[in-house]
Amino acid sequence: MKVQDLIDQLSDLNPEAELRIAYQPSWPMWESVTAAQAGTEEAQAINEDGLCSQCFASMDEHDDEECDGREEGVDVLTAEDAPAVYLVGGGSNHYASKSLWEGDGW
Numbered sequence: 001m002k003v004q005d006l007i008d009q010l011s012d013l014n015p016e017a018e019l020r021i022a023y024q025p026s027w028p029m030w031e032s033v034t035a036a037q038a039g040t041e042e043a044q045a046i047n048e049d050g051l052c053s054q055c056f057a058s059m060d061e062h063d064d065e066e067c068d069g070r071e072e073g074v075d076v077l078t079a080e081d082a083p084a085v086y087l088v089g090g091g092s093n094h095y096a097s098k099s100l101w102e103g104d105g106w
C-alpha cells in the first residue's frame with residue numbers, strides 16, 4: 001500500500017476517529033498510532049534535518065570526519081524522499097478481532 005492509497009481511504013472516514021493499527025493476524029493485536037514517521041528501508045527514522053545516505057546519521061549530529069561519504073560529498077535523505085512511512089504504535093497493545101483482516105478496507 002502507498003501513502004496516497006491510505007490518504008484516499010482515510011478521506012472517506014470519520015476524521016475524529018482514533019487512529020489505531022491492527023497487526024499480527026495469527027494473534028490479532030491493536031494499538032493506538034502516535035505518529036506517522038518517515039523512514040528508511042531499514043526502519044530508521046528520517047527527521048526534519050534529514051539523514052546521511054552514507055552513514056545514516058541524522059544530519060543535525062553528522063560527523064563529517066567520520067563519514068565515508070565525505071570524499072564525494074554527502075547525500076542527504078529527506079523525509080520527502082523517504083522510501084517508507086511508519087505508523088508508530090503507542091506501545092500499549094490490546095487483543096483485536098480477526099474480522100479486521102476479513103473486511104474490505106474502505
Ligand SMILES: [Zn+2]
Pocket residue numbers: 052053054055056057062067068069074
Ligand atoms: Zn554520513
